[in-house]
Amino acid sequence: MNSIERTNAALDLKEYDHVSPQPQIDVAYAAKLMGVPVGKAFIDEKIHADALNNVFEVHDVDGVYVNLCLSSADIVSQEFRDGAYYVKDVCGATWTVNEDDIGSATERDITSLDDERLFNMSPAIFAAVDVYKGIDQKWRDEKAIVVGVTGAFSHVVFLYGLENTMMAMVLEPEKLKEVIDARLRFALENIDKLADAGCKYLWIGEGSASGSLISPDMYREFVLPYQQKMAEHIRKRGMRSVVHICGDINKAIESVVTCGTDGIDLDHMNDLATVRDIAKDKMCVKGNFDPVDLQEWSPDKIIEVAKEKIALFPNNKGLILSTGCLVTRDTPKENIDAFVKACL
Numbered sequence: 540m541n542s543i544e545r546t547n548a549a550l551d552l553k554e555y556d557h558v559s560p561q562p563q564i565d566v567a568y569a570a571k572l573m574g575v576p577v578g579k580a581f582i583d584e585k586i587h588a589d590a591l592n593n594v595f596e597v598h599d600v601d602g603v604y605v606n607l608c609l610s611s612a613d614i615v616s617q618e619f620r621d622g623a624y625y626v627k628d629v630c631g632a633t634w635t636v637n638e639d640d641i642g643s644a645t646e647r648d649i650t651s652l653d654d655e656r657l658f659n660m661s662p663a664i665f666a667a668v669d670v671y672k673g674i675d676q677k678w679r680d681e682k683a684i685v686v687g688v689t690g691a692f693s694h695v696v697f698l699y700g701l702e703n704t705m706m707a708m709v710l711e712p713e714k715l716k717e718v719i720d721a722r723l724r725f726a727l728e729n730i731d732k733l734a735d736a737g738c739k740y741l742w743i744g745e746g747s748a749s750g751s752l753i754s755p756d757m758y759r760e761f762v763l764p765y766q767q768k769m770a771e772h773i774r775k776r777g778m779r780s781v782v783h784i785c786g787d788i789n790k791a792i793e794s795v796v797t798c799g800t801d802g803i804d805l806d807h808m809n810d811l812a813t814v815r816d817i818a819k820d821k822m823c824v825k826g827n828f829d830p831v832d833l834q835e836w837s838p839d840k841i842i843e844v845a846k847e848k849i850a851l852f853p854n855n856k857g858l859i860l861s862t863g864c865l866v867t868r869d870t871p872k873e874n875i876d877a878f879v880k881a882c883l
């Protein structure tokens with residue numbers, strides 16, 4: 540099997556030749572591997588794509604992640620001072636991007652759920668399609684390039700802020716749902732753009748739906764219905780999908796496995812065997828190394844623990860060996876090689 544066949548078999552819950560090695564490598568690890576400051580790659584789609592291309596030259600992984608990033612087309616202005624880029628995007632958010640790190644939106648213009656832009660502004664947080672197009676055709680044909688599409692709920696959090704959104708869940712739940720509905724439209728449009736660009740795999744990023752932040756009831760009310768619509772649309776467009784919720788989702792797991800994606804990125808604080816049994820006929824489990832362990836442990840220790848995780852899926856079905864969240868920038872190269880070796 541090649542990387543694509545193996546990934547498809549796993550996501551379709553069919554038998555694979557061996558477990559697929561797919562640590563969640565994105566721009567952070569990839570940029571450092573190529574010797575470029577991460578911040579520089581984060582705001583430039585060309586450098587970003589080159590860094591991901593380089594991963595496949597160095598490592599025999601089956602796939603990489605295209606994460607949230609900025610593209611030159613989204614940037615209204617930028618200045619570099621005191622070791623960081625300060626970038627204003629077309630949606631009015633200001634991003635702080637430290638020279639050697641990924642960026643985050645640190646200031647937002649939108650302060651009310653009535654702000655028109657929540658309903659009609661196409662997100663600037665969508666450089667992923669530009670990065671995808673920059674990846675060599677060879678790798679797009681042979682490897683699982685898993686491209687991020689932000690979930691409707693996390694869209695709102697990006698534009699309106701986490702604290703404001705949490706308050707709205709309690710104080711203005713109906714109004715908030717109207718806004719999430721509006722953002723869903725944009726999420727579906729983004730899915731179409733990625734399908735048109737030829738993407739085969741998408742990850743629905745709902746980092747803000749973590750069980751560390753919202754309750755299972757809130758997940759069912761404000762996140763799940765929208766994820767289901769996204770997953771359905773992705774399938775209709777002929778792509779496969781993975782849902783990515785950071786952190787502890789133990790309490791909501793029974794609901795998460797009904798979101799309709801083909802796979803789930805499972806973070807390290809969730810028990811792999813328990814989730815294997817719950818997800819069994821519904822979705823493939825992608826996980827669940829702690830990225831910090833992958834950075835800190837010796838290669839031998841990584842191989843030992845990887846084999847334990849693989850042994851939990853004895854029939855060569857249902858697992859893609861991965862990290863629970865994104866591989867850290869400073870993970871040693873040898874540790875990624877050990878991770879891959881354990882799968883072969």
Ligand SMILES: [Zn+2]
Nearest residue numbers: 784785864865
């Ligand atoms: Zn995560």
